[in-house]
Amino acid sequence: xxxxxxxxxxxxxxxxxxxxxxxxxxxxxxxxxxxxxxxxxxxxxxxxxxxxxxxxxxxxxxxxxxxxxxxxxxxxxxxxxxxxxxxxxxxxxxxxxxxxxxxxxxxxxxxxxxxxxxxxxxxxxxx
Numbered sequence: 001x002x003x004x005x006x007x008x009x010x011x012x013x014x015x016x017x018x019x020x021x022x023x024x025x026x027x028x029x030x031x032x033x034x035x036x037x038x039x040x041x042x043x044x045x046x047x048x049x050x051x052x053x054x055x056x057x058x059x060x061x062x063x064x065x066x067x068x069x070x071x072x073x074x075x076x077x078x079x080x081x082x083x084x085x086x087x088x089x090x091x092x093x094x095x096x097x098x099x100x101x102x103x104x105x106x107x108x109x110x111x112x113x114x115x116x117x118x119x120x121x122x123x124x125x126x127x
Contacts, residue, residue: 003032003033004033004107004108005033005035005036006034006036006083007037007086007087008035008038008086008089009077009086010037010038010040011039011041016041016045016048019052019091021094022090022093023037023055023056023059024094027056029098029099029100029101030101031098033100033101035100036083037060038061039052039059039060039061040062040077041062042063042064042066042067042068043067062076074088085104085107099118103116
């Protein structure tokens with residue numbers, strides 16, 4: 001049995017520190033799926049690139065030669081991905097334990113569903 005694959009695309013925004021919390025929450029996810037992660041950043045973040053390569057060697061890192069927009073960055077990842085599912089995350093997103101598994105299970109159970117999104121919560125877990 002082949003496990004479903006999910007490709008996570010994250011674009012680093014203005015507050016570069018946020019990406020580390022996002023990646024930590026992703027690394028805690030466990031489930032019956034294969035995950036690949038691409039982090040895209042714009043030029044000028046030498047310290048960020050070095051730290052990401054040291055702390056997350058399994059994450060694909062794309063450093064743009066020039067500043068690109070949010071959609072263009074994600075579209076590049078989407079067009080290159082061969083995964084069954086793609087998850088687009090903001091860098092300020094933190095996934096609760098089991099969130100990725102729940103999304104994959106939902107998509108697997110609803111084959112006609114083309115798009116699904118998780119419930120977005122505030123830091124205090126209110127809707």
